[in-house]
Every structure is written in C-alpha cells, then in structure tokens.
Amino acid sequence: MRLRFPHIACLAVVSLLMIGSVVLLQQRSALADAGQAFSISPPLISLSANPGQTVTATIKFTNISNGDLLIKTQYNDFGAKNETGEPNIIFDDNLNSTYSLRQWIASSDPFILKSKQTKTLLFPITVPANAEPGGHYAVIRFTGTAPELESTGVSLSASLGSLVLLTVSGNIKTQAAVASFYTDDLTHAKSSFFETGPINFITRIQNTGNIHVEPTGTISVINMFGRSVGSIRVNGDPSDPANLPRNVLPQSIRRFDETFPSVWLLGRYTAKLDLVYAGKTLTATTTFWVIPYKLILIVLIGGVVLFFGLRWAIKQYNAAIIRKAQGISKPEKPKKQK
Numbered sequence: 001m002r003l004r005f006p007h008i009a010c011l012a013v014v015s016l017l018m019i020g021s022v023v024l025l026q027q028r029s030a031l032a033d034a035g036q037a038f039s040i041s042p043p044l045i046s047l048s049a050n051p052g053q054t055v056t057a058t059i060k061f062t063n064i065s066n067g068d069l070l071i072k073t074q075y076n077d078f079g080a081k082n083e084t085g086e087p088n089i090i091f092d093d094n095l096n097s098t099y100s101l102r103q104w105i106a107s108s109d110p111f112i113l114k115s116k117q118t119k120t121l122l123f124p125i126t127v128p129a130n131a132e133p134g135g136h137y138a139v140i141r142f143t144g145t146a147p148e149l150e151s152t153g154v155s156l157s158a159s160l161g162s163l164v165l166l167t168v169s170g171n172i173k174t175q176a177a178v179a180s181f182y183t184d185d186l187t188h189a190k191s192s193f194f195e196t197g198p199i200n201f202i203t204r205i206q207n208t209g210n211i212h213v214e215p216t217g218t219i220s221v222i223n224m225f226g227r228s229v230g231s232i233r234v235n236g237d238p239s240d241p242a243n244l245p246r247n248v249l250p251q252s253i254r255r256f257d258e259t260f261p262s263v264w265l266l267g268r269y270t271a272k273l274d275l276v277y278a279g280k281t282l283t284a285t286t287t288f289w290v291i292p293y294k295l296i297l298i299v300l301i302g303g304v305v306l307f308f309g310l311r312w313a314i315k316q317y318n319a320a321i322i323r324k325a326q327g328i329s330k331p332e333k334p335k336k337q338k
Contacts, residue, residue: 037065038113038144040160048167052129057105059121059140059162063113069144072110075102078139078163080252083204087163089139098210099250101138101166104128112147125166133170134210135250139163165212165247174278175209179253181273181284192288199260199288203234203273207248214245215282217275221260224268232258234275265290 039062049055063069077100081088096103106124113119123140141161181203185191190202205215216238220231235256236245248254260271268289275282 038063038069038071038142038160040142040162043162045162045164046167047125047164048169049125049127050169051127051131051133054124054126055166057123057125057140057162057164059123060118061113061121061142062118063115063144065115065144067115068147069113070110070147071113072143072145073108074141074143074159075105075107076139076141077102078137080249080254083253083255085246085248085254087139089141089161098132099134099136101125101136101164104131104136104166105138105140105164113144125164127166127168131168132210133168133172135212136166136168137164137212137249138166167211172211173209174211174213174280176205176207176213176215176248176277176280176282178273178275178282178284179204179206181271182286183271183288192286194265194288194290195292195294196290197260197263197265199262199265199290201232201234201258201260201271201273201286203256203258203275203284204253205248205256205275205282206253207250210250212247212249213277214247215275215277216245217273217282219258219260220272220274221262222270222272229265229269230260230262232260234258234273266292 041060045057045059047055047057061071077090077095077097078087079090079097079099080086093102104125104127106126108121108123111119139161141159143159181201182190183192183194184200184202185194199221201219203219205213207213214235216233216235218231219234221229223229233243236243238245246254268287270285270287273282273284273286
C-alpha cells in the first residue's frame with residue numbers, strides 16, 4: 001500500500017489538472033466567442049459643426065452571437081500612426097492635442113444587448129464655443145462580454161470602433177503638397193529602370209493644413225513619342241461607393257501605392273500625376289525606363305549565331321555547287337606518301 005499510494009495520488013492530481021484545463025479552455029473559448037460576436041456600422045463617420053453647436057454621431061450595433069452581451073463604450077483620440085493611414089489610437093487621457101475630440105462626446109452607460117438584436121446608438125457631440133477651427137478626431141470603441149462573466153473580473157481587451165472625423169467651421173487651412181512621386185522595384189526601393197512591367201508608383205501626400213483632405217486623381221503614362229499608353233486611378237474614385245478616396249490627416253504624410261498593369265513596355269516613359277482636393281490641384285511628374293535587356297541579349301546572341309550559321313551554310317552550299325560543276329561529287333582526300 002505504501003508503494004501504491006503515491007501513484008494513486010499522482011493520478012488524482014493529474015486528473016484534476018486535466019479537468020481544470022478543459023474547463024479553462026472552454027471558458028476561454030466562450031469568452032472569445034462572446035467578445036467578437038458583434039458588428040458596428042459605419043466604420044467612419046464624417047460630421048461638420050459650428051463652435052457651440054451639438055451634432056450627433058449615429059452608430060448601428062448588432063449582436064450576432066448566440067447569447068446576450070454586456071456592451072461597454074470607450075472614447076479615444078486618434079492620429080496618423082504611419083504613412084499607410086493606419087490610425088494611432090491615443091490611450092493616454094492626459095494627452096490633449098489641437099485635434100482632440102473625445103472630451104466633446106457624451107458618455108453612455110453600459111447596456112445589455114440580446115442575442116441577434118440590433119440597436120441604434122446616438123452619441124451627441126457638443127462643440128465648445130471656443131473650439132479650434134479645423135479637424136478633430138476620435139474613435140468610439142465597443143467591447144462585448146457575456147453578462148454572467150462580468151462578476152468574475154474576466155473581460156476581453158479586443159474591441160471594435162467607429163472613427164469620427166469632425167470639421168469645426170472657422171479659419172480652416174486646407175493645404176497639401178506632393179512630398180514625393182516616384183517608381184519603385186520589387187524590393188520597394190526607389191528605381192527608374194525596369195526590365196518589364198507592371199510598374200509600381202508611389203505617391204506621398206503631405207497635409208500641412210488643419211483639416212483632413214481627400215486627394216484623388218490619376219497617373220497618366222506617356223511614351224517617348226508623346227503618346228499616352230494608359231492611366232490609373234490614385235486614392236479611389238469619388239463616383240464609386242465601393243472605392244471612395246481615403247483621408248490624409250493634418251500634419252501627416254500618407255502614402256498611396258498604385259500599379260500600372262501593362263507588361264509590354266519599351267523605352268523611356270513619363271508619368272504625370274494629377275490630383276484634386278477641396279477645389280485645389282496637385283501635380284508632379286517622374287520618368288522611368290523599361291529595357292528588357294535579357295531579352296535583347298538573347299536576341300543579339302541568337303542573331304550572331306544565326307549570322308555565322310547562315311554564313312557557314314552558304315559557304316558549304318557554294319562549295320557544293322562548284323564541285324558539282326567540276327564533276328566532283330566529293331572533295332578528294334590527299335594521298336598519303338609512302
């Protein structure tokens with residue numbers, strides 16, 4: 001018995017640990033399902049207001065999970081994180097910038113949303129009378145947790161949010177410039193020499209104003225003879241609801257990557273950028289070369305081989321004609337001297 005008891009105790013401990021692990025995994029799975037099973041729309045809200053005015057952001061919230069959710073709301077300012085346009089959510093409430101908006105949004109209490117229920121949420125935004133003219137930016141974030149898990153102190157950090165872009169009237173400065181316009185290669189390095197298409201164009205727009213802008217337009221590609229070989233859209237199309245222009249936030253640079261799909265290009269080309277925003281225009285040009293040097297080298301080598309091959313064949317043919325004319329079927333071999 002003394003020998004068996006430790007083994008029995010170990011088995012009991014292992015069994016308890018396995019049961020506990022299964023329960024923990026099930027709880028985590030339930031938490032993950034509960035926290036992610038909701039949707040919001042729209043993802044982007046654009047509003048305009050005068051100083052001292054109150055406007056409302058409207059968000060449609062849907063619980064697509066199989067259980068009830070406890071919905072909590074948070075408000076944060078945001079700016080440009082990098083040149084891709086990814087928003088940088090500011091979690092530090094002590095940081096207030098010229099473009100802050102979160103403190104103007106009326107707070108809302110947590111609420112329960114039934115399974116498959118949809119609710120329209122209204123968020124009043126009161127603009128101070130002394131508000132700075134221009135753009136102000138915030139994100140309204142939502143987290144969802146099963147109500148029965150709220151008392152356990154366990155919650156999910158994942159959230160969904162709607163970006164709010166508010167324009168306050170007044171002395172608004174709308175100003176942007178082309179920071180750079182160029183072509184790059186497969187390694188994303190700046191280059192103006194290519195072996196073949198497609199050609200990738202990089203357009204970097206710098207917003208030096210105090211309001212977000214939506215520069216959109218085209219890149220036209222012209223060959224060495226001054227003839228247009230095609231064009232591509234830059235930053236969406238205002239007439240296409242599925243491809244609307246994206247914003248460039250104040251005091252930031254945003255990069256737009258567009259590809260000219262043509263493969264069969266040869267020679268020197270000029271690309272002309274034409275963008276419009278808020279009734280203003282932006283233009284820039286760049287040049288690039290497309291030389292299929294590998295193909296040209298193969299053609300040259302093939303041409304040389306063909307030239308010398310034809311030359312040898314012609315010599316052999318002429319020699320055969322001469323022999324035939326002289327009545328000699330084959331060239332005589334020199335006799336060996338004894």
